[in-house]
Structure formats: structure tokens, C-alpha cells
Amino acid sequence: MTGRQQRADAQRNYERILEVARTVVEEQGTQASLRDIARRAEVGMGTLYRHFPTREALLEALLRQRFDTLAARAEELEGADDSREALRQWLREFLSRASAYRGLSSSMMTTIGDEDSALHASCSAMREAAGRLVKRAQDDGHIRPDIDGMDVFALVSAVGWIAEQGPVVAGRRDHLFSLVLDGLAAGAVSGRAPRSAD
Amino acid sequence: MTGRQQRADAQRNYERILEVARTVVEEQGTQASLRDIARRAEVGMGTLYRHFPTREALLEALLRQRFDTLAARAEELEGADDSREALRQWLREFLSRASAYRGLSSSMMTTIGDEDSALHASCSAMREAAGRLVKRAQDDGHIRPDIDGMDVFALVSAVGWIAEQGPVVAGRRDHLFSLVLDGLAAGAVSGRAPRSAD
């Protein structure tokens, strides 16, 4: 689809930018300087904007493959015997990927509500596949019934966010992941009705 | 302590800046433009920097009173009958305060590891008081024993973070808060040993 019948220099620039962006975003997170990326790719600012009209478009290009892989993995795990363990395993892999770039959890969460974002489109198929894993674990009685895929996605992304907040808390990532997962298990439901905090 | 024997104009500027900062940070979050604050306070940039050498120092001045109040509230709740409900109540109030400014959860979490930050100092007394509430609830068997105050603080801050990520998820704040709290209750412990995700 993309990349067909482009001029050779355009093709080359596209790839150079993507390659450099991967490095820079790894270093600086999703808020990395676009100017810096253009500079290090030895490309004019206009060229970067031509290929990636928004920051999200660039991030999406960086992540599309991972999202597709994770979506495929979710479909694969739908066939597993233990639906509880399948969900746990998928979320573990998702968390690992979400920890690739600082700020990624936030970018994903924010774009959930923005239909126009390239990240939204790219991410939603994956989220739906994950939602089916949640549903199956619920049908088997492993996950409390009063939650949905979005709750699970939000909480695991939140653990990813915590890990980004500094070395002191980063070391607790896996522990917190376990806490959250345990908390979503059926049987942990409290009898108290929640009331608003403010 | 502070505010003693200052020149009248200095005192006035300090208060003006703080007042304007409250409004601007409410609007724009903790990443608000310092230039904008100085401009709206009708004060030179140097004046802002003289009174608040770092962004955190300004934020701390904005929040000190709230932190003190929350710390006092925690000590008050230490005397409550139901230690489980006391913790829940305190965390509810904390979450409400943490939702005052966009980015505040992140600022608090990040400065936990930075001893030099004004926010760190201001926040730590409150965190310690909250830690005692957690400890008491654990001693009474209401909270699982394999966690500490930092875990609880991180997870509830994470819920605050989620609520900042857009209107779609913001509506789930109280629901997610309940999920997390239920998950920390004793008896929800899983039998599986956690392993690293990457």
C-alpha cells in the first residue's frame, strides 16, 4: 500500500527518518524533539513533516508492527486451555512492549479518545483482540464480571506509566503488575458501594 | 519562617505570582508556561525565578498546605475504629487532591526519587503518615501483607494519572479506584510466582 511508486530519494528519506526516530525516541521518549530527528536524519524539517504530518503519525509508523504482532498474539492465545493464564501472558507481553518508549503508555491512552489520531486506528484492533481475551477469562469465571477490556487496558498501562516515573518505582513494575492482575481476579469484589471522591 | 522582613514589593510579588500560578496551573497543568505566569502576574521573568528557583519550588508552594492537611488527616484517621475504611477514606481524599492539576501525579511520583526537589520534601511527611495507615490496615488483616505504602501510593497515583488521559477514561476514575482498592485487600493473593516481562 504505502511506499509504492515513490521517488527513490523519498523512499530513502522515509526509511532514514524512521530509523533515526527509533533511536531518538528510545533515548528521549515519545516527546522527543522532531527537530533533532530531522537533524540526525540529515533531512529538512519539511521533509519530516511531508512523510509524517503529525507526531502521532511518526509514532504509529514506529509501532504498527508491534501492534499487529500483539493483536495476532491475542488471537493465538484465544485458543489456549487456560483463559486466565492466556490473559495474564498477553498482558505481560503488552506491558513489556509498552515499556519500550517513555511516554508510550500516555500516548496510547490519550489517543483512545481521539478518532483522528493515527495511533488510535493502529491500536484499536489490538485493544479489541485483547478485549476478547478478557471476555473469555470472565466467561470462565477467572476475572470479576464488573469490568471490561478498557479497565484492564487502563490499569496495565498505568503500571507501565509508574515504571516510567523514576528508578525508585521502576523496580516494582513486575510486582505491581501482579498486584493489579490479582486484583482483577473474580472473588476479590468488595461489598462497599463506591462513591465519588470530590 | 518565610515572608519575614521582606521588602513590601517583594512580598506583594510573591503573592501575586502564587495567585496567578494557581489559576494557570489549573488551566494548563503542572507543565504550564512559566513565561505565561510571569506575564499574567505582570512581573519580570527574573522576579519569578528569584522567588521560585525551580518549577517544583513553585508547585510545592502551591501544594504545601494541601499536603499538610492530608498528613494531618492521616494522623487523625489513625485513631479510627475500622482501619480498612480509614485507609480507603484517606486514599479517596488523596486521589481527589491529586486530580486538582493535570500532571500532578507524575510530578509527585518523579520527585520521590529526587531528594533535592522541594516537592520531595513537602510530600514525604504525607507519604509517611499514609504509610502508617497502610501498616495498621495490614496488622488488622485487611490488606495483603506483601505490599507497602509505596505500592499503594503508586497505584492510587496511577489511577489519578489514568483520569488525566482524556474524557473517555476519566469517567472511570472512581470505578478504577475501587478495583485497585479491592485488589489490595487480603485474600486476593495469587498462587503464581511473578516473572519478568522482558
Added chain:
DNA sequence: ACCTGAACACCGTTCAAGT
């Protein structure tokens, strides 16, 4: 078609010059 880089309107931070 595509690329370049200057131009514009913003930042945060510092610091000489003023009162």
C-alpha cells in the same frame, strides 16, 4: 514530486543594568 531551510511565534534560563 519532492526537498530545503529560513521565518515565525513560542519556550526556559540567565544576567547585566537599573532603582
Added chain:
DNA sequence: ACCTGAACACCGTTCAAGT
């Protein structure tokens, strides 16, 4: 003592001019 605002080194975004 304290205040001011220009100066500096950065941004993101746009767009006329080039090939």
C-alpha cells in the same frame, strides 16, 4: 534588595523557493 527585560539557545510548524 529587588526588579526588569533583553539575550541566548532551544522548540514546533509553515511555506516560499529551489531541483
